[in-house]
Amino acid sequence: MELLLIFISAALVNNFVLSYFLGICPFIGVSNKTSSAISMGMATTFVMVLTAIVSWLLFNLILVPYKLEFLQIPSFILVIAALVQFVEMVIKKVSQPLYRALGIFLPLITTNCAILGLALLASMRNYNFLESVIFGAGAGAGFTLALIIMAGIREELDLADVPKPFQGAPITLIVAGILALAFMGFAGMI
């Protein structure tokens, strides 16, 4: 039950993009087309779950026992960068179609603040191992959901007559605001 709550909270109620403002750059940058939004969402979810596992192990098995918590930021970012690189190499070797679908999005994920934010939030809240993994999966699902909804709206928006100064980033932000309002409807769930 506790785990289900963490999942729903990360995916809907405290959606990473729309209420924590993490991962805004890909949210605005890659939400032009639904197909690339799905690929980006999948790649990010995959890396998020892996990051949750690896950062929990790193923090609780290495940094805490040796009293090195002050190295948290550099060590997390290095581990994430290495992990993304590793995942890219593995996918390239194992599955070419998957690499073509996710490949170009993987390098972008290293500097996605949602990933580092996930690792930091999980250790800040003292989640245990299983909770961290569920938290990562929920955050990834929420990110994917927000990205796909946004891409769907933006595809329609291309046909709309937006005033010229508001084209591009401004209208995207306004749409995101309305979307955030809609997601506030989930607030009463827990």
Place this chain on the structure above:
Amino acid sequence: MKKQVTLLKEFTKGLWEINPTFKQILGMCPTLAVTVSAINGIAMALATTFVLVFSSLLISIVRKWIPNQVRIASYIVIIATFVTIVDLVMKAQFVELSKALGPFIPLIVVNCIILGRAEAFASKNNPLRSVLDALGNGAGFLISLFVLGSIREIIGSRTILGYQVLPNGFEPWLIMILPAGAFLTLGLLMGFANMYIERKKNLEREALIAQYRRVGKEEITDEVLKEAGV
């Protein structure tokens, strides 16, 4: 070889010409997340500027010794070092602010403004210019965070920097201090900024056309106008 710009220009261009928020659209996450009040915005911008200035300086000093292949990784390690300093100092000295900004202080590491300036400027220019560029961009970031934070604070809780400015009869708009308000305010601000730029450009264009007419120049093509930079 591109034209050497003056040192002053290196600083002032960050204020508006390449303003990180409005022109480069970088560093969106902290911009949206911490601007619930003006003071949070200022604190965030100052922390970011500190990291930006010192990492630009260090990167610019060691730029000749960093092999090209591992440059991004080296930049990130340098940036992470300064972020750790800021994070620890904030936790020790400004407990309240540190709590209000939450994970966004450690997240300065992945703020694209810093890596962006490191890659686009500090890795190619000497330390003095890099520091000026970093200061300019930091100041530009400060301006946009302060404007955004002030608007949200005034309308959302009737105060600015903690002082009440709107009368009690004004009902605060709750939405402004909620996440949705951040998106809406920034979107509208950006739109109005674009509108202003567009209008200014049109005015300049018309002035130039009028000037050409006066001196009796017949052909006013788009190329001519483009060359004049309007």
